[in-house]
Each structure stands twice: as C-alpha cells, then as structure tokens.
Amino acid sequence: xxxxxxxxxxxxxxxxxxxxxxxxxxxxxxxxxxxxxxxxxxxxxxxxxxxxxxxxxxxxxxxxxxxxxxxxxxxxxxxxxxxxxxxxxxxxxxxxxxxxxxxxxxxxxxxxxxxxxxxxxxxxxxxxxxxxxxxxxxxxxxxxxxxxxxxxxxxxxxxxxxxxxxxxxxxxxxxxxxxxxxxxxxxxxxxxxxxxxxxxxxxxxxxxxxxxxxxxxxxxxxxxxxxxxxxxxxxxxxxxxxxxx
Numbered sequence: 001x002x003x004x005x006x007x008x009x010x011x012x013x014x015x016x017x018x019x020x021x022x023x024x025x026x027x028x029x030x031x032x033x034x035x036x037x038x039x040x041x042x043x044x045x046x047x048x049x050x051x052x053x054x055x056x057x058x059x060x061x062x063x064x065x066x067x068x069x070x071x072x073x074x075x076x077x078x079x080x081x082x083x084x085x086x087x088x089x090x091x092x093x094x095x096x097x098x099x100x101x102x103x104x105x106x107x108x109x110x111x112x113x114x115x116x117x118x119x120x121x122x123x124x125x126x127x128x129x130x131x132x133x134x135x136x137x138x139x140x141x142x143x144x145x146x147x148x149x150x151x152x153x154x155x156x157x158x159x160x161x162x163x164x165x166x167x168x169x170x171x172x173x174x175x176x177x178x179x180x181x182x183x184x185x186x187x188x189x190x191x192x193x194x195x196x197x198x199x200x201x202x203x204x205x206x207x208x209x210x211x212x213x214x215x216x217x218x219x220x221x222x223x224x225x226x227x228x229x230x231x232x233x234x235x236x237x238x239x240x241x242x243x244x245x
Contacts, residue, residue, distance in 0.1 A: 001074040001125075003027040003067065003224075005057055005085030005114060008035035011138060014218035015081055020048035022222060024079065027070040028052040049074075057084050057110030067117040077121040078130055079225050082111045082137040085156075092151045099187065100152045107156035111137060112163060119171070126175040132229040133175065136221050137164050139182045141237065145245055168234060177232040179224045184239030185211040209242045 002019045006012035008030035016026045020043045028036050028043075028050055036052035043050040051073055055066040071077050085107045088099040115135055122133035142150055143157030161180060168178035217238060224233045 001025050001075060001076050001163050002079035003029060003082060004069045004081040005029045006067060008032040011214045011217045012083040013039055015083060015123035015221050017043065018218040018222045025049035025074045027051040027053055027074060029055045029066045031056055057114055058105035060113045063110060063113035064117040067114060071121050073221045076125050077118055079134045079220060080114065080118045080122065082114055084110055085138065087153050089150045089153060091149055103152055103156050108159050111160060122176050123174055131175060132177060136179045136181060136224055139180045141182055141184045141239060143182055146149045175229065179218060179233055180235045181220050182237045183212060184243045186217060187211055187213055209240055213241045220239045
C-alpha cells in the first residue's frame with residue numbers, strides 16, 4: 001500500500017500509475033480533487049485500486065489526516081512517496097518573500113509532516129509480510145548544486161537531503177529504507193508556477209535540450225521500492241543526458 005503526495009500531475013501522477021501497475025493500492029493525495037478523481041478512475045479502469053485524498057500538506061493536521069485515512073482505508077502503509085513541491089525561482093534580491101514561504105511550507109514542512117505521521121505505520125509494515133518499507137522523497141539536482149537565481153529552492157532541497165539522511169540513520173536497522181530521487185530538468189507543470197520573466201528564463205535554458213519525462217522519474221521510484229529487502233538504494237540522481245548542471 002502506497003501514499004503518493006502531489007499526485008494530481010507530473011511525477012506524482014506517473015508514480016501512482018507505476019506503483020499501481022506493480023500491484024500496489026495507491027492513495028493519491030493533492031489539492032486538486034478533479035484531477036485526483038480522474039487519475040483514480042484511470043487506475044481503477046486498468047484494474048488497480050486508488051484512493052483520492054484532498055490535502056494541503058502545509059497544514060500539519062491535513063498531512064496527518066491523509067496518512068491516517070490511507071492506513072484506515074487501505075489497511076496499512078508500505079511506501080510513502082514525498083513528491084509534493086513547488087519551484088519558484090528568481091534572484092534572492094528581487095524575489096517576493098511570499099514565494100520563499102510557500103516553498104518552505106510545502107517542500108520542507110509538508111514533507112516532514114507527512115514523513116513524521118507515516119513513520120510509525122511504515123515501521124509496523126516493515127515487521128510484516130513484506131519485511132521492509134520505504135520513504136522516497138523527491139529532491140532535485142538543486143539539492144546538490146546551488147545556482148544563481150534558485151537560492152531558496154536550493155535551500156529547501158538541500159534541507160530535504162539533510163532530513164532524509166538523518167532519518168535514514170535512525171531507522172535503517174528496522175528495515176525502513178529512506179531514499180532520495182533527484183531529477184534534473186523534467187517536463188512537468190513545476191516551471192509554470194513561476195513569474196513570467198522567470199518562466200521565460202527557464203524555458204530558454206532548456207529549449208535545445210531533450211529533457212526528462214515524468215515517467216522517467218517514476219521508473220526510478222519504482223526501481224527503488226522494488227529492490228530486495230537487503231538492498232537500499234538511498235540516492236538516485238537522474239539528469240537528461242544533455243544537461244551539464
């Protein structure tokens with residue numbers, strides 16, 4: 001049983017479909033209920049099980065509620081995919097502070113809230129038939145390399161890496177695997193939330209590059225969570241072949 005956050009589009013949507021194909025019942029969580037219902041119907045039509053959950057992960061009570069509902073309705077929780085996030089780029093000197101707050105709330109706090117709520121259930125599942133459980137958090141190449149124009153986004157993704165590694169050390173002997181998947185440039189809606197001038201700059205940077213598709217990252221996540229019990233893939237960096245940084 002899996003819970004995928006940010007499941008209404010992009011990497012989250014592709015991951016939910018991939019895990020459903022692997023036989024998992026999937027709770028799909030996001031704010032856009034219409035898209036969740038459509039995705040749930042698609043998974044059901046393909047023979048899978050999907051549980052749409054409307055949630056704003058920046059609200060701790062809602063994050064906790066999403067985990068609780070997943071366990072209540074699906075029976076247990078084996079896999080948490082922390083995918084929900086926002087990327088609002090631009091120079092630090094010119095950026096609206098509200099954009100910083102949004103990234104910190106979703107990329108860091110929301111991820112931490114969901115993880116904290118899920119850990120007891122994942123540890124319990126690791127003692128069951130499968131013998132292992134997984135937290136997979138979607139970071140970014142921006143969690144490894146700081147670049148001009150993405151300072152606060154960098155800070156949140158570096159934070160995801162630090163949180164994940166510390167947590168990994170706490171729970172790994174209990175067979176709860178904690179992993180990072182770090183995409184480079186991916187064709188998703190993430191860039192579209194930026195201010196027009198920033199969006200134009202992003203598009204120009206990658207206009208001559210064959211970038212990744214959401215399914216490429218879903219494949220990486222699927223690989224991580226289907227390894228044998230004794231194998232933990234703690235980190236995967238996936239760039240387009242043509243991307244230098």
